[in-house]
Each structure stands twice: as C-alpha cells, then as structure tokens.
Amino acid sequence: MIHSWNNVIFHIDMDSFFASVESSKRPELKGLPLVIGSDPKSGSGRGVVSTCSYEARRFGIHSAMPISKAYRLCPDAVFLPVNSKLYKEVSDRIMRILRSYADRFEQVSIDEAYLDMSSKVCDHTTATKFATQIKNKVVETEGITCSVGVAPGKTVAKIASDHDKPNGLTIVQPTEVKQFLAPLPVAKIPGIGKKTEQILKQMQIKDIGELADADIQILMNKFGKHAISMKSIANGIDVRELKDKTEVKSISKEDTFDFDTNDVDKIDSVLMSLCEDVHRTMLRKQFLFRTVTIKVRFKDFTTYTRASTLPFTTNDLETIKKCSRDLMQEFIDKDEFRLIGVGITKLEKIDRKQTLITDFI
Template identity: 60%
Template sequence: MENSRKERITLHIDMDSFYSSVEVRDRPELKGLPVVVGSDPKAGSGRGVASTCSYEARAYGIHSGMAISKAYKLCPDAVYLRVNMKLYKEVSAEIMQTLRIFADRFQQVSVDEAYLDIGESISDYASATLLAKKIKSEVQRLHGLTCSIGVAPNKVIAKIASDFNKPDGLTIVRPEDIQDFLFPMHVSKIPGIGKKTQPILEEMGIETVGQLATCDVQLLIARFGKFGVVMHQLANGIDTREVKEREEVKSVSTEDTFDEDISDPGKIEQVFTELTEKVHTSMMKKRFRYRTVTIKVRFEDFRTYTRARTLNAATTDKEVITKNALILMEEFMGKGRFRLLGVGVTKLEKIDERQTFLSDFY
C-alpha cells in the first residue's frame, strides 16, 4: 500500500517581490505603482539600499541591493517605504505553515523561500505539477500573494527553476531535461558564482553553464580549489543535499499515499491504525510523550488539510492516537476520495529516564 521512494522530487518556493507585495496587499491603493521598500531615499541623498521593489519599479531598472540614491534617480516618483520586518516575519510564518502541510520534508531558507521534498508521497512529475499548482492557488487564496515554484530532481535545479519565469511562475525540470534547461544559461545562474568568480570564468572562456559543465574539472580545481569541483557538479545538475528541517524535533508523524484513492470507512480505520503503530514506535524510541494528535488529509484533487486535537495531559497511549485521529477524520468523511492520509503527534515532552526506571523497578 505504501509507495516505495523512486526518486527525489524537490520544490523551491520563492515569494514574488515579498516585502513590496505584502505592502501592496495591505494597501490596495498602491497596486500598479512602482513601490520600493528600503531605507529613506532623502530626495536622492540617502545612503542605504533598496531591500526589494515591485515589478513596476523594476521596469525603471531598480533592483534589490541597489543604492537607494540611485533608485531615486531612476524613479523619483516611486512610493518609497521603510522596511517593516515585524510584519514580513508574521506573514512569512503564516505562509510557511501553509507550505509545510504539502511537504514530506520541509526546509525554510529565508523569510520568503522554502524547499519542499515531496518524493515520498509523489513519484511522478505529472502529479508534482498538479501539487505545485495547488500550492500556488492556496498561497494566493489564503495569503493574497503570488509565488514562483521550481520543480526538479534536486535543490539547486529547483532554485534556478523558480527564478526562471517570475513572477507567478511554475517551471518543471524533469531528470531528462536537465541539460537542455541548464546548459544555455549564463554561469551566473549557478548559486555561488558571483562578481568575483564570474570574471575569472569568463577569462577562461567559460560563459555558459554548458561550458562550465564540460570543462576539465582539473582546470577548475587549479583556479578555484574545492569550489571548482562544486561548480562543476552544480553545472551538471548534481546536488546531493537533502531537504532538512533546521529546527529541533517538534513532532513525530508518518503518512501513506495510496495506489488507488480510498473512501471506505473500514479501510480508513485500518490505515490510521497502521500509521499510529509507526508513529508510536518512533515516539517511544525517541523517548517522548505527546499532548496533541494531528492528521493530514489529501483528497484525490490534491486539496490538502491538517487538523489537530490537544489532550488535557501528555501521554504515551497508542490507542488514544488512533481514537483522536478518527474523530478528527469525521469532518472529511463522505466528501470525496482520499489520495493520502497521515497522522502525527506534537507538543512533545521528553520522558524523564529516572522516573521510567523507578516505575519499572517498583
């Protein structure tokens, strides 16, 4: 019943012009205007930089990291706003919570970027494309913002792909399309190749990713040391880094994607019983008790929901997980067929080893 992992499928989600988009969302009168978020331009004498800007401002040549004085000269009539990081972090936290429910593994890398590994529950790019479209739709519906998504076999290609068709873009790079996608690009598209590395590569006659990928790696090592190997691998679309949650363990969960969508109540109860067994075994190995039971539900059309139920006290009781999962599931019964079901426990507490020993002894 549970899918075997065939290959990694990674999504990179990049919010479009995040700071300025949040400002425009909250101040609709700014829609369609060039908006620059950064330091005070002081009528062209400001010394800070533009943190980000709307796409209307980019039409004037303004970009993130540009001196605010230069931005002002390019477009003095733009709307200049100071950075409101508290607001952006609050909106970011809400968006990341939405993104998490679609991921097998999740990694936030900045206030407006995240990687999702979906290869455990989805093994084909047609389904991955549908899921990416659903994510874009949900981000727009729930948060009033657009994002661009790259879908690819690994992190570096997914990141490059998410920037390929901005704003509100979706770019799919299947394993067989890697060379056709990467090789025509300028080498500056490879992460890590910046203002210092790029001129040296150009001196070596390397301007495209394809030229870098086919260059003798020993020549690159001679000029760049170990980074020469890294550049060569990335240019060939090789990236073995996994999507990893950077936070401490806050939950234990598992899920199952079905070969055929299910709706039978008996089958659903069986699934939750089996998933609970896995969660409980993992939780006990890690020496945790829990207070909250969560479920994850994905319908056949990729609508995805999570629900949670918090207990009065922490416990290690396995049957309580199954019981509460089925109670939470009642909301969704009779509303369609299910592609995926998951169960987990959160609000974890570490079991005190001394208490365990004493209870076992007596």
C-alpha cells in the same frame, strides 16, 4: 516520467515579497512602482533598497541599490519603510502552509523554502497539481504570488523557480536537467559571483553547458576543491538533503549614518546603542552567545567584518560592548564611516541550570 527521481524537490520563492505584502494590505499600491527601504529624503537618503516591485524594476531599481539612486531613477515611485514585524507574520503563515505539504521542509530565508515532495509526486501531472495547489493557497491566504521550481535536486529547483518570474512554474524532469541548464549563464548557479564568473569567462566558459564539459583538473587549478561542486552542479548532480533550519544562528543590528562620519564619539554612541539592541533581542529570545561580530562600511562602500570568539558562553551586555569596541579600533581614523553593525553568533539556548560566566572581561 518522474518515477526515476531519487528526490523531488520544490523550491518556493515569493515574488518581490516585501513589496507584495505591502500591496496586498493596501490595494491602491497594486501596479505602482513600489520601493521598500529607508527614507529617500528627496534623493539625499543614506540607506539602501531592501526590495522593490516589478514595476519599479522596469526603471532599473534593484535590491541593495542606494536609496538615493533609486529615487533618481524613479522619483515618482512609492517609497515605504521596512515593516519587519508584518513581513515576519506573513512569512510565518506562508511557511506553515508550505510545511503542511512537504515530506521534509527547509526554510532558507523569510520568503523562500525547499519542499521534499518525493512521496507525493510521481510524474509531471502530479508535480503540476501540487505546485498549483500551493500557489493558489498562498494567493488565497495572503494575496501574494510565488514562483515554483521543481527538479530532482535543490540547486536546479532554485534555478528553475527563478526561470519564469513572477508567478511562474518550471518543472525540470531528470532527463531534461542537463538540457535545461546548458544554455544558462554560469552566474545562474548559486555561489558563482561576479569574480568567479569573470575568471570563467577568461577561461572561455560562459554558460553552464561549457562548465559541465570543462576539464576538472583545469578548474581545480583555478578554484581548488570548489571546482568539484561547480562541475557537479553544472551536470545537474546535487544529492544534498533538506535540513529543517529552525534554530536561530545569529542576532544582529546595523545602522546607516545620515552623513558619512569619522566622529569617534558619534561612532561609539551608535555602536553602543546597537550592542544594547542586540542584547535586548538576545534576552527576549533566551540565548547565550560566544562570538561578537562587527560590520563596517566606509563611504566608498568597502565593507569589512571582524569577529571575536570567547572561551565561554554568556549573556553579558558589557562583554558585547567591550568586544565591539576592541574590534572597532582597527578601523577608527581610516576613513569616513557609512554604516556600522553588531552581531552575536555561536548561540545557545539558555539552560536554567547553567551558571553564566560574565566577569572575565
């Protein structure tokens, strides 16, 4: 029974969201290997895969893969550009559906969200009922499927939603949490990346059950305070509450060069164009900013970010440009650039009574 749960959390994750949206709008694409990303240019494209259909994944294609490699793996796949406007429109409609079911709601990306269902779910039957209702409503409204994980906490719910994709439903009751987690590889825990996984393997810790039983002092010697949360999650302990993240936290734009370049003028031209794009978006959304960030990726895919925080908030374009140029100086002449990006953070909504400081830089 789920009566003993302090929290009943649903994690809803759309299945291959961008590709699914495209297929729902163009039924002739259903069942085909579909890759969403930049133009592959017959194998010479410079961007990366944003997402792909499950049919494309059978060829070894996955998100963040260079688009040129995706083309080599499956040249007969259908390659489509990212249609951000369409995906956001569909996402907004889906999130309204999900929010209508929840006591509390937390959207974590364009295609996934947590729902606190504690007041509605009292056992396995009601968990199944509501999860099925949600899945059917999304299919009826948008023609795409989602996978649902149900558990007493956010992390286990997220792991559960990934357990039976696509179109899955996995319910983990309180008495089953440790049993469910124990055989899974440690990399299933969100936040444990390849480096942490490798260190754990060197410690003879490969699955979550072994992590749950590991000596906390030994873990802390390796991972510091992070070890406490790792071991807690491995034991199924997660008391974090949902937070309705409706505010915009950052605005950013990036561009991948057609060819790797160390042409200073070209780099600066693209940098300034990105600054202008970010500035237009900021004005449209009526924000001020205090931190400017740049992103640099070299031809070997090494990636760096740098940030500069101002002592004041502003919406001045020239401030964004100057900060970006200053931050970029560290990287000029080091190697050929593959990608650059510009972003702003520490955003505040414009107060019409506020006096802007724009002449200090």
